[in-house]
Amino acid sequence: MNYQPRPGIVKTTLCGMQVLIPSREASAYCGSIQRLPLIWSVAWEAFSNGMTVENFIPIYAAFTKKGTEACRENLELFCRTMVERGFMLEVPEEAEA
Numbered sequence: 001m002n003y004q005p006r007p008g009i010v011k012t013t014l015c016g017m018q019v020l021i022p023s024r025e026a027s028a029y030c031g032s033i034q035r036l037p038l039i040w041s042v043a044w045e046a047f048s049n050g051m052t053v054e055n056f057i058p059i060y061a062a063f064t065k066k067g068t069e070a071c072r073e074n075l076e077l078f079c080r081t082m083v084e085r086g087f088m089l090e091v092p093e094e095a096e097a
Contacts, residue, residue, distance in 0.1 A: 002052045002091045003079040009087055011044055020087055030086030039063055
């Protein structure tokens with residue numbers, strides 16, 4: 001499964017922190033601001049530009065110095081959490097082609 005940011009979510013910097021802010025368009029799905037640590041901010045940008053989870057794993061591994069499987073698990077957890085909070089959407093496999 002891959003993921004993409006929900007339309008209407010804006011990533012910006014507030015007080016030196018990266019945050020996601022839902023616009024009116026997305027506020028029905030996520031009603032709060034979400035703080036993003038640096039690696040998740042980089043992941044958000046990558047997914048915003050069409051990168052898949054599999055393609056982002058080497059970047060994440062280089063940044064965190066963790067193994068591939070640990071990186072895959074962490075990325076999947078991040079993405080599932082963002083889906084639950086309304087900030088991201090799942091992209092079915094057939095839609096990726």
